[in-house]
Amino acid sequence: MPDQPSKLRARRRAETQRTVQAHAVRLFTEHGYDATTVVDVAEAAGMSPMTVYRHFPTKEDLVLVDEYGALVAERIAAQPAAQPPIRRIGNALVDSAATLTGRDRGQGPSASEEFLLARLRLMISTQALRARHLDNHYVLQQAIVDALGCDTTDPDTVFRAQVAASACLAAMHTALVRWVEDDGRTELSAVIAKALAAAFGEAAVDSVGTGPYA
Amino acid sequence: MPDQPSKLRARRRAETQRTVQAHAVRLFTEHGYDATTVVDVAEAAGMSPMTVYRHFPTKEDLVLVDEYGALVAERIAAQPAAQPPIRRIGNALVDSAATLTGRDRGQGPSASEEFLLARLRLMISTQALRARHLDNHYVLQQAIVDALGCDTTDPDTVFRAQVAASACLAAMHTALVRWVEDDGRTELSAVIAKALAAAFGEAAVDSVGTGPYA
DNA sequence: ACCCCGATGTTAGTTACTACCAATCTGGTA
DNA sequence: TACCAGATTGGTAGTAACTAACATCGGGGT
Known part of the structure; x- marks a missing residue:
């Protein structure tokens, strides 16, 4: 074996x-x-x-080990396919972030979260790391499009899915930067939800501030 | 002197x-x-x-010389500030692309456009180039936010502008990939407009298919 | 005509990364 | 227990992307 x-x-x-x-x-x-x-x-x-x-x-x-990608792709497939792509992707991103940082009731960053913060600080401030990190998004985008499982015979549908995925990831990345600038004091999933809402309107996420708390 | x-x-x-x-x-x-x-x-x-x-x-x-960034930032500032950020950015992106490829009535790609296509093909297929190209977007994002000239005392407004810029650039990048896959047979500015519409709804661009032709 | 500065070349060094081979140590098995 | 197989580690040598420091040469403006 x-x-x-x-x-x-x-x-x-x-x-x-x-x-x-x-x-x-x-x-x-x-x-x-x-x-x-x-x-x-x-x-x-x-x-x-x-x-x-x-x-x-x-x-x-x-610095770049990525545990986030698989999580997101998995959650996308688990979402009801009836909803619009942006909503599905947005929910998956918010949920995954909540799982990843999994913090109990507004206490400060945990030890593992401090490590994540340190890594992200490097990824944002160092050009080589920033570039490769963004390139990872490019791979994740493909994974998301695959997980959406849309009709691959229609190139237009695929295109729309690609656009949705890349735009959502970009918004999430901006949220990540914001989160790091705030030293992780706020809740990551909430920041991501806010970013998605700012980009695509309130319809993008199920409801801001929901999740394991609310 | x-x-x-x-x-x-x-x-x-x-x-x-x-x-x-x-x-x-x-x-x-x-x-x-x-x-x-x-x-x-x-x-x-x-x-x-x-x-x-x-x-x-x-x-x-x-491969990466970027003549696009300055063009976009300049056009953003020239837009009426009353419109929502996404619309302003979207219009600037579409206009800049039209200027850059500046093609007269549906003939095939020109010589300089062939060169642009060759460069983009490399940027998309080669990891190192792709990564640095995406990192350039990161810089361009900052330029766009600055050009929007929003109230820098309100961190929330800045955040929204950053999200809008990064999401728009991501959508544009997807359009770019699509354009290259099609060997530049379609019109770049139209593809970008379509991508923006797919991401943010029809309100994102002034009107798809307008511009120097229509 | 002269001088100055910008463009070019040469050399030597650092660092990330690879290919190849040798040694060693571990875990399961006869 | 003794042993085998494979996984882990280490060393050496080489490539290629840069960088720093110095010499050179040629064209332009005074």
């Missing part, structure tokens, strides 16, 4: 990855992304540069 | 830049962006690699 290689291997692997990433983000934040070399990260994590490259194909990936 | 250094210098400079860029885009298209080195480009253009770097700070800039 090579499908499940003992799981212990996988756990150790995931653990070292987290370790390396934590050191990387810390060093990047302290001394700047460009001023920090991969060798520096390797030394801090106590391993050879080669090993770092084995876990993260590029230096940028040390 | 060092402000206007004889103009002849500037013209020669611009000319060599065009030469280098033409060779670069040709080589990139023929052999692939990643498979072509800057040294290859320099040899093709008949100069040393250093000179190439003097004219284009990075390899990516050989």
